[in-house]
Amino acid sequence: MDRSRFVTLALASFGLIFLSFIIRGTTRIFLPYSISLALAAPIVLLAFGLMCYLFIWGLLDITGIRSID
Numbered sequence: 001m002d003r004s005r006f007v008t009l010a011l012a013s014f015g016l017i018f019l020s021f022i023i024r025g026t027t028r029i030f031l032p033y034s035i036s037l038a039l040a041a042p043i044v045l046l047a048f049g050l051m052c053y054l055f056i057w058g059l060l061d062i063t064g065i066r067s068i069d
Contacts, residue, residue, distance in 0.1 A: 001057065002069050010054055016047035 020043040027036035060066040 006054065006057070006068050009050060013047045013050040013054065016043050016050070020044045020047065 020040040023043065024036050024040035027039055031039075057066070057068065061068045
């Protein structure tokens with residue numbers, strides 16, 4: 001993985017978190033709270049998984065096992 005892809009994925013994960021807040025906030029206007037949570041939850045889980053992946057990749061880079069070229 002090169003550095004530009006790493007940064008792009010990190011920005012994408014923060015964008016997904018922002019998108020989940022937007023979806024949760026706007027759907028609460030029209031729909032019940034539980035449905036707005038159900039709509040935003042998959043996006044939050046995707047962002048969390050992406051952040052975990054990037055965190056592990058960063059740890060591998062710091063320890064020298066795999067490098068970010």
